[in-house]
Amino acid sequence: MFIENYHGPRRGSSKSSTSSQSDGRLSIFAKAISQIPFSGYAALVSATFEIYGDVFPSDNNDFTLFIRAIGDGAEKPQDDESLGNLMVDYQFIPLPLPEQVMPKFFFRQAVENPNLFVKFLPAFRVDKHARYRLWECAILNALDCSFSGSSVLTKRKAERMRYIAKWLEDSPPGGVEEEKEIFKSALTDIHKRYPSGYISSVIMAKVFGLVDEYIKPGFGSLIVDDYGGSNQSASQEIRQGFRKFMEECNNAS
Incomplete structure (x- = not known):
């Protein structure tokens, strides 16, 4: 290599x-x-x-x-x-x-084969491309769940989200800033794949909520400067969705 x-x-x-x-x-x-x-x-x-x-x-x-x-x-x-x-x-x-x-094979190893998981984990921490693929998978899973009419995840979907989260527990060498960069890149790329208006701000709010709950608890507060203000680099649906997500968090607290 x-x-x-x-x-x-x-x-x-x-x-x-x-x-x-x-x-x-x-x-x-x-x-x-x-x-x-x-x-x-x-x-x-x-x-x-x-x-x-x-x-x-x-x-x-x-x-x-x-x-x-x-x-x-x-x-x-x-x-x-x-x-x-x-x-x-x-x-x-x-x-x-x-x-x-x-990544599907690696996710399952996190639970089924802990010893093998420990050996693979550093690759997904230091390899930026591999970490991008993890975030891509995490966001796609959250997006899939967000289109469901139910706000409660099935046991299978919740388990899969936790599998992915286990691979993202440790921060990359660049810390929070590198994590945010990779997350934003994956989110933007995924959003661009769909026709304009297909992913509404309501759906995006659910995506942020699932990421914050299952993948990276507290991640929403870390990216508030990126999506909470007037940042024009993100799409309108993403920015509005993040604001809805933060409003729901504030109401819940």
Whole structure:
């Protein structure tokens, strides 16, 4: 992954498949290694070759096995059990995570396999793209629940929200500001996918409420400066929805 993500002196050349993760939302890892001069890059490659040899032609190195398990995006990934067995056997997960890795498998591990969960958790904390995918999934689940006529979540939906929340318990290296940045990016991207007016301010208020209750308790108070004022960078539905959410919070208290 170090070799795949290094674009220092080759920045002007053709882009690799991993250099455009979600419109440039590269992980901290990818951004950091892009600052390494070519001499440093060459030294690291040389050192790893001395230790591991030429891993790329091998069909049995960790990275090749992992990518084969999840497919290349065109093929259907293996079932969750096979992927889980691979990670247990090799104690390995690539970082940054390949974009085609779907989070559903990881969420369930948070409850079913705590030991494996602990090993994966750092990847979702430091890999900005992986964390974006977590927030994307969290918001989509909250949105799905918000279109329901009932204000009470079913046991299955509430459990799924708690699964996702467990992966977001620890803050990213950039703290609250980085968390807010990723959340806002995911929320804006999701809102843009739907036709204008499809997601009303009432629905958005429910989304904020579910995120605040199930995903990040108290998160609403952290983003009040981003959505509570006259911030024009967010859509009208998002801003109005946040105000409705805050009004409901104030009335409840």
